Amino acid sequence: KAGVTQTPRYLIKTRGQQVTLSCSPISGHRSVSWYQQTPGQGLQFLFEYFSETQRNKGNFPGRFSGRQFSNSRSEMNVSTLELGDSALYLCASSWGTGNEQFFGPGTRLTVL
């Protein structure tokens, strides 16, 4: 069974731009969660989607948003990029909300 896939793997943007990251969960998994990983703040929860609905949200500004499609694939969007948004963005999928999560390889975003 294929694991969680994330595209693109690497991305370079400039301040003020916006970016969209994509995540395909493990087949059959209906919950997708997003995390931001930085050296200073570690791993921080962004949001969780289940059945196309946002179920949980972390403490990030409104510039960070996401959505989930009917096939459980998810995207996250960051608008008006700031230098501090440079991070590894991880997606995790699980069978249902609250079950163990399986992580993808991440998208490395660099904001210049």
Add this chain to the structure above:
Amino acid sequence: AQSVSQHNHHVILSEAASLELGCNYSYGGTVNLFWYVQYPGQHLQLLLKYFSGDPLVKGIKGFEAEFIKSKFSFNLRKPSVQWSDTAEYFCAVKGENQGGKLIFGQGTELSVKP
């Protein structure tokens, strides 16, 4: 607010030494607990999990962890480490009614010398 504290930022051991990584959490209700590992160049992998039942949990690759509710702790142990255990280890907590919201500790980098 929930929080997770991992006591050691960097641990250096020789092969065959025993390992114990500390993890304490702050949360007022029932929790689910996890240890994840990130090998160099690889993505996060689940080592073990605790949802309920026996507080001594066994995971992959000879790792185990013990949930001590009175101490709000979930320490990771391995009796004899190998060079291939060199990685970063993350403890994570989830409130029972908080869906998929994992709160992670800062991570412990383990270096095993051959």
